[in-house]
Amino acid sequence: MADTVYHVTLFGLEFDIKPVAFSLPIAGGWDIYWxxxxxxxxxxxxxxxxxxxxxxxxxNPDKVIDVILVSTPVSIICARAYYLLFDGVKTESIAGFFDIHSGGMAIYGGVIGAFLSAALMCKIRKIxxxxxxxxxxxxxxxxxxxxxxxxxxxxxxxxxxxxxSWWGMTSNRIQEExxxxxxxxxxxxxxxxxxxxxxxxxxxxxxxxxxxxxxxxxxxxxxxxxxxxxxxxxxxxxxxxxxxxxxxxxxxxxxxxxxxxxxxxxxxxxxQQEYTPLFEGIQLNADTDTHDITDENIMKDEGTGSGEDKGYGAWTDEPSEDADDSDILDNLDENAAEQFLNAMGGIEAERTDDLGENTYDPTIYYSENKGEAED
Known part of the structure; x- marks a missing residue:
């Protein structure tokens, strides 16, 4: 086999190739195939x-190597077994099983064997x-x-x-077969x-x-x-x-x-599930108007007085000077108050000023100084 030469034509190009790359001087010559x-x-x-x-x-690269060391030989064995199974070739010895020169290997057998053995190793090595x-x-x-x-x-x-006339290949072996x-x-x-x-x-x-x-x-x-x-x-x-x-x-x-x-x-x-704001549906009843309390309103910049662009002042047109948590809850109907308390329970927000030190409690909306928002 070492002397076998194929004269190949591929897309109009002609050249000679050998299936054997070289031979090792072992046991009378051990052919190493391309x-x-x-x-x-x-x-x-x-x-x-x-x-x-x-x-x-x-x-973990070390664990990946462990998987490869197991899955590689398993894939080779399965590739050979798959080929023999569907080709109908019978072997009578282990040496015959691994004699790929008398037959071949099938990629699907190798893929199946590799992934099944890898799955087992993943369980063992916790990957x-x-x-x-x-x-x-x-x-x-x-x-x-x-x-x-x-x-x-x-x-x-x-x-x-x-x-x-030009697309394709041929060789002396193809012509014979x-x-x-x-x-x-x-x-x-x-x-x-x-x-x-x-x-x-x-x-x-x-x-x-x-x-x-x-x-x-x-x-x-x-x-x-x-x-x-x-x-x-x-x-x-x-x-x-x-x-x-x-x-x-x-x-x-x-x-x-x-x-x-x-x-x-x-x-x-x-x-794409609809996002429901934290305070959606909870309403604050003030002296003059009713406004929705929403995440957007809560996150507005600090402001004073009335007007919708004035931070916390956006929730009431003219908040009272003495407004505190109890006043706010008093203005809520029973169901809304319960929703408000449930929504606020366990929530802790933080806002920093220029020094990055101040915090505020979102349940405190107005200061006692003419409706200004507290820091």
Whole structure:
């Protein structure tokens, strides 16, 4: 395999590639494939990104590493198991299970395994699961965008004929397996789509509307992209005539999109609930007029005398010189007085003058000096 060379044509460009990057002088020669190198590179960059951004997601980097150390091997095992399950390949040994050269791995198995094991580790290490899932979703897009190029070096994960004279790719391996003509470079489509997904999630990560938003967006974005790309592929995992990954992608897109919509509508409704001012509906009956006591009136600047722009003087046209708390309550009817006392109970407001030292009690509205508001 180390001597295998593929002569590739991609969008009119011709070049040769080898699936094996180099060989180690171990046990007669241990081939190191570009496929493994690129997947490892994707994992590594995703981990570096997670470490750099962990604190911005209110996560402890050390605990994030603990999760990664468990979820990484689990995701690899699940990716291989998913492939074998739907490809129908039977293995008789553990070595055969991990012999990815005789078969491959499926990204959906890896995603499922990673998130399930991460959820368990979040419970064990007492980590906010949704924060971690949001961060992990961005990392998955990084890993997938890079890892898909491993398919290119293996000349796999390609699609049907493009019927174009220049758009697409071909190689001696594709011609042997599928026929002559340019085919859709599905690996490239997915790599670009995942790169776009990374940019979107990275941009939105600094202004999440709710925890779990990026995780759901990952599912929706990857799902809809994979749905269309999978429909082009010639090596889809099948159950009869059923393309497993294609319809799983559609289900993922629909479920995540619906969840996002429901949550956003709920948040919008909560934010639009009518705000009732603290003193709404409580009325003060003065000698000449009746005025509403509202938050707005209470927060007016200090003023004197009558007139609506004179601070506390706005509540009565001409407050009496001897007005105090009892006078105010006397002017309230029984129900309004009860509302007033309930509203004022336990409330302590503070106002500072130029020196920043004076405070006032909001239940005291007029001084004993000709209706002037007290400091």
């Amino acid at each position: 496929y493994g190198i690129l997947i490892s590179l994707g994992f590594g960059l995703a981990i570096l990104y997670a470490m750099k951004r962990a604190k911005s997601f209110e996560l 906010n699961m949704l924060d971690l899932f949001d961060l992990g979703a961005i990392g998955f897009f990084i890993g997938q965008a890079i890892g898909r190029w491993g398919n290119f070096f293996n000349q796999e994960a390609y699609g049907t004929f493009t019927n174009s 599928y026929g002559y003509g340019l085919v859709h470079p599905c690996f490239l489509y997915e790599s670009v789509w995942c790169l776009i997904g990374f940019i979107i999630l990275h941009t939105l990560s600094r202004r999440r509307k709710f925890k779990g938003e990026l995780f759901l967006m990952y599912g929706a974005l990857y799902g809809i992209g994979r749905f269309f790309i999978e429909g082009l592929r010639t090596d889809s995992l099948m159950i009869g005539d059923f393309r497993v990954s294609k319809w799983l992608s559609l289900l993922l897109f629909a479920g995540c999109s619906l969840a996002i919509g429901i949550i956003l509508i709920k948040l919008k409704n909560e934010s």
